[in-house]
Amino acid sequence: MNASLNQDARDADDTGLIDEIIRMSDFSFERLPMLDIIGERLADSIALALPDLTGTFCEASLTQLDYVPMAQVTETLPDPVLLAICACPGLHGQILFALDSALVLTALELMLGGSARREAPQTPTSFTGIERGVGKRLALLVARELQRNMAQFGELEIELDRIETDPDSAAIAQPASLCVRLQMTVALAGHTGTLEVILPYDALEPIRPKLSRIHFGGPGEDNSLWRDQLASQIERATVELEAVLTQVQLPIQQIMRWQTGETVDLWIEEDHPATVICADTPMFRAALGKRNNGNTAIRITEALDPEEETPNGCHDH
Template identity: 65%
Template sequence: MNKILSQDQIEAQNGNLIDEIIRMSDFNFERLPMLDIIGERLADSLAVALPDLTGVICEASLSQLDYVPMAQAMDALPAPAMLAVCSSPNLDGEILLAMDSTVLMTAMELMLGGTPKGESPHVPDRFTAIERGFGQRLATLIMHELQSDFSMVGTIELELDRVETDPDAAAVTQPANLCVRLHFAINMAGRTGALEIILPYDALEPVRAKLGKIHFGEPSDEGNPWREQLSDQIGRSTVELEAVLAEVPISIRDIMKWKIGDIVNLWIEEEHDATVVCSDTPMFRAAIGKRNNGNTAIRITETLDPEEEAKNHGRNDH
């Protein structure tokens, strides 16, 4: 149902819109399209990095990117919020990471081995020293991912200066100065929280020229950031390895006759090495033994060439 506005309300809204246009016209700036790309990459990076810290699947998306004065950005922060101030020798000022209580409390519960269910019932008035410690760990991870994603436009070394809970103590520039605000939606364990990154426009001066134009993957003096990004993501991936002790051909007729207590002869010596296989590809030879605690373990004794092993396996089949 449409709401009918009075003449005074219409005039008030028009006045607010005009004030906003006048206020934004006071800023002399150009949009930085590379920040949109960096923001999207950061969302993808967080979706990979956060599960390493929390142990659950996480989803992250860049929901908003806008240019606002610092005062407006600070007024829009969630309350309470964990505020991390970061600095860089490659920038002309500090940047601010802000995460709401949902992101912080859910991540902390997961890092402590809990299993969050439903919406977070606990919204603290202020954060304890323990919660601030977990917030620092989370902010450090986010800062590392942001630093990595900035590599496509230049080397940005970020350092976590301090963690604050008071917005006045976390202001990274003057209230009237223009900032770029990136708002992310973070979903963990069925809960959706907010993460904001506030970049003062003046602080980006050393890399503003590169942020102002779109890079289409051309080579640069800084190396190949896409290759580095891909290598970093591959390095975090997990694979399943199998230690195969022996392979013995047995007819289905014989297998159907097996019963509890039957012994299957593997035709190998006790010191026989196992073959470590990944996705049906032989990778290593390994000796089998036991650790002091009684657990069975393997020791890599030889690195195999998958192509050579495939050729040998083909000859053996014939």
């Protein structure tokens, strides 16, 4: 019985694969390798930019990139779904973003100052005006990051045109027209939503030659956009610094004999400089002092070269 069911399932899968091959044979197109790179970079950019909007850590990844007819895109959209139609004068057509309810509702709760509940958001039958407004802000963010990642292929400006909830009203190409669909998962506060970016294949005609090349990278290419983005994120990061006055080595027997009130000789003078350490790496020499309010402070006096500094950066006795 089980063997018969397994055989039927395999036959159904084979039939579906054959139908897919026949359907795709009706299209004459070449894959665009650079879109895979753009999709990966777009997911990374969204993961970096979305916390500015929601105030919480975000993870985003490109899960699938496929070439499908517009009719199949419309049929497989989640219900309900927020659809953002964007105009791009540099292309021969519009761009479509699809955001599912889990992504929109989780972002809404976080943007209003709440914390997302552990249980999954209840799927609504339709979106309210506030939810549509949140979806618009998410779409503007995606449009900005997509424009940034596609800037190397031409002067492209992506502008949000309108927000729709009816897939038929948001069709940006004929049902039989081929589209490139980038599907991404976005994790926010323990909840996972989906984001789809749909690009009509014919709309990419002005930049198709650049998208069709195989990219191996190279030191001569201009990656200033990525350097600037990485630099901005590094500047916002926080690190823990330690001001170490000295380090001493003592026998364990002596330490075990210590009692309350014991005095330990550090073998240094009062004006002995401190070493500022970050992640076990000596960074600066500093002089100790006090501020007007009585708090102890340090003044950086010298920048250290980690390769020239001793492992502990201080005296050993």
